[in-house]
Structure formats: C-alpha cells, structure tokens
Amino acid sequence: MCHGGGETTAQTGDIAALESAVTLFRVRRRGVRPAAQLRDRMLRLRHVMDVLELEFAQDAAGLAGCDELEWQGHSSPIQWVKHECRTTASAAIDACDVGAQATRLPESLHALEGGAIGFGHLALLARTAEAITSSETASAFEEAPLLAKAREHSVSRFRHDCEHARHAADQRRFLTDQVDQMEARTLELKPAAGGALFLRGFLDGEGGATLRTALEPLARKAGDDDLRHRDRRLADALVELAGHALDSGALPQSTGERPHLQVTATLDTLRGLDGSPAGELDWCGPIAAETVRRLGCDAAVARVLFDTESAVLDVGRARRVPAAATRRALRARDRGCVWPGCDRPSSSSQAHHLRHWAQGGSTDLDNLVTICRAHHWKVHEGGWRLVRTDQGMVVLPPVPLDVGPSAMPAAGAPPAVTPVIEVPPSVLLDTPWRWAPETPSFPERESPRPGATSTPQARGPDEPSTA
C-alpha cells in the first residue's frame, strides 16, 4: 500500500534519529590517524553505507509500487531517484533493482548485513535474478551458488560470474541480448571548425574488445617525457591505427587508387613565405604550413604546373621522399625513434628531414632520422628542435613563436608549381603546451542514441558501471 503523504511521527522519527547520529559523528575532533586505524574505520564506514544503501533500495521499491502520480512528473521511479536524490543513472538503477528483487535474495541480504558482500555484489545479484526470472526460456534462478561466488570475488570479477550464470540458465536470452547489443552499434562523425572531427559511438562487446586490443599497444607512453594523458594517447592511437591501415595498402581501392591522405600546397607555403596560402588536406580543409612540411617529410610528392590562368599544364610523376631504399637503410640504422628516451619501433615511425627538402635539405641519410609520430609532431608544430651532435641526438625546447621553425628563410620568386603530397596519415597531437587544454564538447544530438538493451549487463556508454 502506498501513502501519498502525511507520514506519522514514528516514520519520520527513525530517519531523524539517523540524521542526528550522522551529525554527531561528523562533528567529532578530526586529527591525523595511523593508517591501520584509518583502514579499520573505512571498512566499517563502507559497511554502514552498504546497509543504508539496502534501506534506500527497499524504499525505492516502495516508491516504484506507488501510483505514477507519486513520481511527481518523472517518467519512472528510476528517473525520480536519479533527479530528486541527485545521483547517477547507474546508482538509481541499482537501487530500484535491489529493492525489486529483495524478496528473491534473502540469503544475499543477510550476507550484506553481515559484511560478507558489498552493495555492488547485491546489485549484480539483483539484476541477474531479474534477468533469469523474467525470461520464459530460463531455468530456475539459484541464489546460493551465485552468492558463494560473491563472497569470494571482487565486484568486477563477480560481474563475469553473473554473466556465466545467466548463460548457463538461459543461453537463448543471453544470445538475444548480445545480438541486441550488436544491433545498437553506431559511430557518429561530426565535422567541427578547422577541419576537426567529433566522434561518438557505441560498440558491442566483441567490437569493443577488438578495438581495444588494437589500440592499447599504440596508446603506451612514448618515453619518459610523454606527458599526454591516457585519453589523449588513445585518441592518437586511433589515428595511428588508421595510419597503419592506410600504409599497409590493404584497404579497398576507391576510384582506382589505394586510399591515402592527400595534401596540396604551393611552394610558397612549403617554404613558409609570408603571404602564402595554407595547405589543403582532403577531408579536412586548410592546414598550416608546418603541418604540410611534416606530412611532406615522408611522402610521395608530385609537381603540378599551372599557367597564369590556373589551368593545369603538366602533372609530374609522384616521387617518393625519401626513396624506398633510403628508407630501408634509415630504419636499419636508427632502429626506431631517435628522440632521446623514446622506445617506439621503426614500424611506428616516420622519416624526418633535419633540414626540410623544401628549404634545400637533402634526402640523404645524413639529413634524415627516424622518428615516431608523436615526436614528429613535436619537432614540427610543437616547435622543438632535433639536432645531431657528436654525442648523438639532442632535443632543444621551443623558442618564441616569432623566431620558431615556421620562420623560414626567404627564397627567391617561386615558380608556379604546386606539389601534391600523398602521405601516410601522420596527424598526431602531443603534450599540453601550445594545445587547447579543453576538449570541445560534442555538438547537440539530432536524434537519440540507439538504446542499450535491458539486460543486466547492458549500460549506455555514458553510464558508469558499478565495478
């Protein structure tokens, strides 16, 4: 039965007593405590909080049993808990699930009250019980063997135990849920200002595992001076992964060509002359001259001649810079990135001209080094200088922008020549300096994200798990 209001004094008295006890607890004298005492207090506090979470969950179940009017304009009890109790969607779902399944889990409630399991275990038990008992194809839900696993394992590991239990009890529903997850896959790419790209998506379990298996080795730190946060290293790894796919030549052809990045720039731009236009990168738009030079360090370059009316007079054959034989020798000599302290292998590295070919530098081994993508960005857009000395390679920090690497020596009147550069994808971002510290937020969605399934393990990507 549900009462819309008018609680009795006895009903409000117990919560008032708890509030008073918490207030008294919190006004105690604080001081430095030994670690052993802190550990003991934290364990006992966590247990008290778990028991109170159970109380909260049972009240949530009571609210869920009320008329919709009692949710006060929210679409469900979960929404009411999330908004009015100022908690996350994940915590609201846990509370409502535990409250709804409490009568099926008597031994588990007892185990939580005794401190043998935590509330995270109980939430997983509740969702597993709900999934199995609500399926017409499942065998009976058995609390005891699952509770035994909960007593032994961490919440993260117990999540897998629950998945195994669901599979054992109901293979058909388990498969259906995974198919639903697969059907919800999506990847949204939204162009942003300056040729940048927003990404948002959802992958099923296998898709996510495939992506992470490929990304994790590329997302490792590139040496001791690598200050990139993990999310930034993952973003770089995703670009590098795409670069490897392009470099491999294994992607399907489009319009008779292997897919590749294509940059178009004038010689004025390559030389950094004042007044020169930006380069043009397909799928992106205008890019800075320094980026053109980086992409041109290790690329195939073709000349396109224009007449005074901008009509194309001649297109030269693409020339590999540096030549394939030189690249092989370079890789054999340097054996990976030459940046001091960096351990990225040759397979993840590119050729860099110490003096760029657009400034008259040669494409011989003496003027070339192997460098990883992250450090290549650093010596071009980042403004660091890489110098060969008798003691080996030395790096020098950025100099003020007005005398930095973009300040190219003036050249004579350039011919009407436009190089078209076909390059391996090499766009990498690096350390926080000189880079916007804030990632812009994703633009407003025009349609809702395909929903996650209602299975116990299914969460939207924006909802933290209980692990």
Ligand SMILES: [Zn+2]
């Ligand atoms: Zn370079």
Ligand SMILES: [Zn+2]
């Ligand atoms: Zn490196």
